[in-house]
Amino acid sequence: MSVVLITGCSSGFGLESALAFARRDHTTYATMRDLAKADTLVDRAAAENLDIELLALDVDDATSVTSAIGVVQARHGAIDILVNNAGIDCFGSVETTDLERARAVMETNFWGPVRTIQAALPAMRAKGGAVIINVSSVSGSMPGTPYSSWYSASKHALNALSEALFIELDGIDVRVACVDPGFFKTEMVRNSRARGKALRSDPYEADQAWLVDFFEKSVEALGGDPVDVAEAIVRAADDPEAPVHNLVGQSASTLVDLARQAGSVEAWLPLAVSLVEARSPVPARGDEPIRLHHRSPDPTETAPPGPPMAVGLHWAVDRSDDHRVNHWFGARAGLVLTGRPTRRTR
Numbered sequence: 001m002s003v004v005l006i007t008g009c010s011s012g013f014g015l016e017s018a019l020a021f022a023r024r025d026h027t028t029y030a031t032m033r034d035l036a037k038a039d040t041l042v043d044r045a046a047a048e049n050l051d052i053e054l055l056a057l058d059v060d061d062a063t064s065v066t067s068a069i070g071v072v073q074a075r076h077g078a079i080d081i082l083v084n085n086a087g088i089d090c091f092g093s094v095e096t097t098d099l100e101r102a103r104a105v106m107e108t109n110f111w112g113p114v115r116t117i118q119a120a121l122p123a124m125r126a127k128g129g130a131v132i133i134n135v136s137s138v139s140g141s142m143p144g145t146p147y148s149s150w151y152s153a154s155k156h157a158l159n160a161l162s163e164a165l166f167i168e169l170d171g172i173d174v175r176v177a178c179v180d181p182g183f184f185k186t187e188m189v190r191n192s193r194a195r196g197k198a199l200r201s202d203p204y205e206a207d208q209a210w211l212v213d214f215f216e217k218s219v220e221a222l223g224g225d226p227v228d229v230a231e232a233i234v235r236a237a238d239d240p241e242a243p244v245h246n247l248v249g250q251s252a253s254t255l256v257d258l259a260r261q262a263g264s265v266e267a268w269l270p271l272a273v274s275l276v277e278a279r280s281p282v283p284a285r286g287d288e289p290i291r292l293h294h295r296s297p298d299p300t301e302t303a304p305p306g307p308p309m310a311v312g313l314h315w316a317v318d319r320s321d322d323h324r325v326n327h328w329f330g331a332r333a334g335l336v337l338t339g340r341p342t343r344r345t346r
């Protein structure tokens, strides 16, 4: 059995992963920055008669990281499976977000995993047979998301770090794999809304409020079960052939495929607008030409012969399990690709 350490286990994927590893009889260290938030995990573990060790670990704090990892290493020599799961978002525009709030996202999502990896890897490397799982996001493989740019940047950075580490560890008996979820029902969006606060009077307020509402309601209406992500984390840890990137969730591969097929931010923008429209559980914002309102979907439209890329898009969309998006894109992929992104002046 392996020794597992997971960060950010007070809720969401971290909590579910701790239970998933413990169910498989791994020696599981569930860490969180505030142990007062352990009640749900403790109750659920007790209900299943699972053994889970709790440790305080704040990934923003170097001393907290080295002391928690030091405890595990003192008991077991090395961590076998390190899961870097802790993460935050902070909604806000690039222009108006307070820099400290923006920096906090990089601190937790990027520098947090750097701290745990630097603390744990020497012993993992010496022992061998170890794996580092970085919980990234589809955001790390797509163009930046408006009003969530710090989050996008942090996940792109985490992906680049993981890919570089994968190459550095070539020939060394330690693997690295990212688990990249799409939309899932956790506390993430609610926590991020609470964190976002503009620096001054905000000209982006209406667009941002709409997008945050869209995210919140999309998670409620369409978000996947976090248990699926926990199972994907366990699979990536168990499978010696797991690739560096492991997408999880219905929308994840569609989004990443579409972004790759689009090939540029300019081509992605109308697709993103269309996707938002096709899935939106919140009303569009009337006639105002907002960036997120392109035009109403018309499922009777047929696609005219499009540029070669449209073929790829049809292929990508056909692979999706989401029939509403399939149908809609099937009708529109050629059209949206030939359209120009809506621009608006403030």
Ligand SMILES: NC(=O)c1ccc[n+]([C@@H]2O[C@H](COP(=O)([O-])OP(=O)(O)OC[C@H]3O[C@@H](n4cnc5c(N)ncnc54)[C@H](OP(=O)(O)O)[C@@H]3O)[C@@H](O)[C@H]2O)c1
Binding pocket: 007, 008, 009, 010, 011, 012, 013, 014, 032, 033, 034, 037, 057, 058, 059, 060, 085, 086, 087, 088, 108, 135, 136, 137, 138, 180, 181, 182, 183, 184, 185, 186, 187, 188, 191
């Ligand atoms: N939910 C999604 O749709 C989604 C999609 C793609 C990727 N992800 C990624 O999945 C990971 C887990 O998020 P989640 O969706 O499960 O959200 P969540 O329910 O909000 O859980 C986030 C966890 O991270 C912890 N955390 C935050 N800052 C920390 C710090 N400085 N030190 C230690 N722990 C800290 C939180 O602890 P507190 O309770 O103390 O705040 C919480 O336990 C994140 O990396 C996120 O970016 C989520």
